Amino acid sequence: MAAFGSFALLIALALAAYNLFAGTIALRLIATGQPARISPERLADTARRAGIASFIAVTGAAFALVWSVFNNDFSITYILEHSNRALPAPYKFAALWSGQEGSLLLWAWLLGAYGFVLRLTHKTDVKLYAYAGTILAGVQVFFLAVVNFAAPPFSLLRGAIPEDGNGLNPLLQYPEMVIHPPMLYLGYVGFTIPFAFALGALMMRYPGEKWIKITRGWTMVTWLFLTMGIFLGMHWAYAVLGWGGYWGWDPVENASFMPWLTGTAFLHSVMMQERKGMMKSWNVWLIFSTFMLSILGTLLTRGGLVSSVHAFAQSSIGNWFIAFLVFVLAVCIFTYILQRSHLKSEQHLESLVSRESSFLFNNLVLLAACFVILWGTLFPILSEYVQGSKVTVGPPFYNRVAVPIGLFLLFLTGVGPLLPWRATSLRAIRRNFVIPAIALWATVIVCLAVGVRPWKNGSLDAGDFYALVAFALSAGVFTAILSEFLRGAGVIHKQTRRNLFAAMYLLIRRNTRRYGGYIIHIGVVIVVVGLAGAAFNRSEERELPLHGTLPIGPYTLECVGFTQDSNLNYNSEYALLDVYRDGKKQFQITPEKRVYLASEQPQTMVAIHSVPGWDLYVVYEGTNPDTGQPIIKAFLNPLVSWIWAGVVLMVIGTFIALVPSLAPATATVRVPARQSAPIEPALKGGD
Amino acid sequence: MTETQGFIAGVMLAIALGIYTFWPENGFASQREKTRLEYLLERKEQLYENLRDLNFEYRAGKYPEEDFITQRTLLENETAQLLAEIEHLQQA
Structure with a gap:
């Protein structure tokens, strides 16, 4: 063969x-x-x-x-x-x-x-x-x-x-690894399609914005694959790597996140081009950048440019990719310079407080996040080139910069849908923002009442503070989106006398793109709540002899045995741990350590018991060579399952947004012209 | 599969794909240039959609009345200009 x-x-x-x-x-x-x-x-x-x-x-x-x-x-x-x-x-x-x-x-x-x-x-x-x-x-x-x-x-x-x-x-012998890389690649590769359409439309000076409608489905499907790929990768890292987390700002994780950020920015800003013929150059460069970041992602994953726990293949093909990236950039710049007169905006931003400006801010924030991550990812390479020694940028750098950016983005997620197009008056702001603001402050009060303390010993605790802000903003954004659904359903209820649920269904069917998008936003809110839970993670590690116990949170783990197993592919050792809560046995958990025969490499298989409030995450780390006793590490990670639930909602929302909306019922009413004036071109563009 | 069999299979694949690519067929699709009228008709649909959105959001209580009237007037003027040009091009 x-x-x-x-x-x-x-x-x-x-x-x-x-x-x-x-x-x-x-x-x-x-x-x-x-x-x-x-x-x-x-x-x-x-x-x-x-x-x-x-x-x-x-x-x-x-x-x-x-x-x-x-x-x-x-x-x-x-x-x-x-x-x-x-x-x-x-x-x-x-x-x-x-x-x-x-x-x-x-x-x-x-x-x-x-x-x-x-x-x-x-x-x-x-x-x-x-x-x-x-x-x-x-x-x-x-x-x-x-x-x-x-x-x-x-x-x-x-x-x-x-x-x-x-x-x-x-590390790859885990069920998610059978679907995570193809999903990620479907995302990376898929962005070639909107890139090709955007570059082609620019080369041929495509009249109008219909090419965006044509490529919308492609872009959304691609974005969906990349989203699923990223979250499947997070779940794999959580379940396999055994450090209790799901995102470590690893260069390869960053490589998948950067095109996601620019692709998300494109999906939002392209609506302005469709509706008002604005931001044409911006959109073209967003999709060009997304494609080039996808190629960069492949280079980072497969080219050996950076070292990473996720880079399973490294070699010297990096030069091929760098040459290709330079070539693509040159083609993009050349085409843009040649055809830039085709990308003039037909309208301008009328107010800084409008739906348009919220899209613009959303884009700027997404790009700022992308730039920070790109800088941090490439910094080791640049520092090695300039100074001769590799300086690695770790998670504290990303967390310090990316968390506030992410929270501001969450804030815009709630504000955007409440702002009308073109311009917003103070009265409209008051009318639309009161209820979300109440929800936000009520959540702050509840969080403080249940023990979230953003200040400890007279100084600010960044983890708790950001968690508090994330919970409060999530409540505000969720309320804002829910109010959008309820208001819309209310109009349909008045028009058709359907009950609330039927009205809500019809509302979504009438504008699948908008309400599918809102469902994606709710998914994002739920993901953020899950991520904020990390501020309250706890862990315990100790040697656990037979009938030894390890308390963590509301649980107590008791070791009731160790066993071994083997098959043609690997040998494994299990720890059998009974889990008690309030003195009653709840379930048994079996963390495992495998040694694969062909490669002779060990691998941890984490045992996870997940409930909506938290994950009990237990790792069997092997035996202490000095004492011969097994070592167990247990984590109590709050709200992790919310992350996966949020992703499911994001997927559902994307599918809804992909379904064509119901055609609007229209009626034609002809009125006589008031005056006959010479006909001027009504719109710029379309050349 | 031996190396020779693999080579023969590859040659057969090449021949089949070559025939598919260059098979003379007269029914290929072509397209004339898009006219300004077609462009304006596309924009008309978008402006109607913007108007529908505006009306819906007003009924949903997102706009105070004065804001709604101002926005609707702006959009209707834009649409009226566009319809006038469409009518002009259709008559020409």
Whole structure:
């Protein structure tokens, strides 16, 4: 299969290159109207079909690699290094993206799949899709060149072929790892689509803003995949790494978060362009940046630029990515300079207190957060380049800057929907903000009453203070969004006499984008509440002999035994811990430590008991070499399950926003013109 | 699968994809340039949507009456200008 896989990759590269060059020539001929021996439309169509054919060839290569993994073909170096005979089937599948070569093949395959759908639906807007398809082909040529020449997944082993492989990295042998990387990659790769449409629309000076409507679904689906990928990664880190947390501001985590921030900014600000023809240059650069940050993310994850617990593959392909990033930036700048007259705003900001300005602030805050994270992520590289020694930036730096930024963003999440478009009067502010403000201050009082203390021993406790602000803002934002639903449902109730729930349903169906968005905001609020819970985390660690006890929070853990198990893939040791609350046994928890046979690497399997109020999180750390006693570390992490619940709501909200709204009922009333005046162009734009 | 079989399968794939790509077909899609009228009709839909939103938010109690009247007048004027240009282009 190695020969077939390599050959399929070469075919895919040739077809993608044809798609790029024939597509470029055809679009140039169409744009200039030059006569040619072949019809430009016919040439463009062969380019489109070459793009589809390229996807089929990459699929063949991906199939060849998966086939070889399942058939234990250890003559292929990649499979020898990332699989073994005893590896369970789902993880054999995951071996496709566990190493650099395979994950780059996955990138190319996913891009091909997105392009396949795009090229099949080209009749939506033939010319715009031809531009987007050609730009996609350019990106595909780069990735296929990398997998063909710099990181080939089908390299053959020289010398004798071993009986068994080295096995998959134990950190990756966890159920979420079968879906987290593809989700993340679907997000990274997916941003190529809105990027291609934005760049194509700019190149062809697309008249109007319809291209945004065309790409909205693509952008939201991509954003959804990236969101799910990030949170699945958080859950994996929480359940596997055994340090009790879910986010450590690791460079690879940051790499996924940065395009999410700019993509989120784009999803908001693009509404201004759609509604009012504003912020065109801003939006174009937001989506350009998002795409480049996605490439940077892939470079950080796969290129070996930074060291990280998440960077499972490192190599010297970094130079390829850096060259590609520079090339993409040059193309973006060149196109922008050439076509910037097309991006003039049709209207201007009328007031600093309006829905438009809230979007603008939201964008500035998201970009500030992105810049801080980018600075912190690249600082070790820059410091090494300038000073010769690597200075690492740790979580305290990010927490000090990102937490206040995040809270301000949460504040804007509540304020934005309450502000009307164009301008807001003082009376409107009073009318819309009273109830959320009451909810906010009531929450402050309740939090103080139940023991949240933002000041301790005469000084401010940053953790408790931020938690208090987060809870209070969350209550205010939740009330603001809820009031939006209730007011809207109230109008529908008056119009149709439906009950509140039916009115709420109809309200959402009438404007799925807006109310789906509000549901996503509620999800964000719930996530923030869960994150704020980290301020109250507790942990205890001790040696725990048989019948020894470990109290933590309302629980007491009693060790009732240790046991061992083994299978073809790993040996494991368990601690059997009975958990008591108020003197009564509640359940048994079994933290585990595994040693994988092929790689001879140990791995902790955390035991988690989750309830809405907190997680009991127990780690079996092995035995103390001096005393021979087992060491147990227990954490009580408040509100963690709220994070995962919030994500589920964000996913539901995104699905709702993707559903088309009900068509509005319209009636035409003709009135005579008051005066006949010479007709001036009503709107700028559309050139 | 041996190396030779893999190579043969690859050649067959290349031939099949080449035929698909370059198969002469007359039914390919083409598109004429978008006119200003089409652009204005798209904008008209957006302005109607903005007006519908404004009315709905007023009924939901988000706007005091004076604010609503000011905003509606601005939007209606913008829409009226646009409709006039559409009518002009349609008659021309």
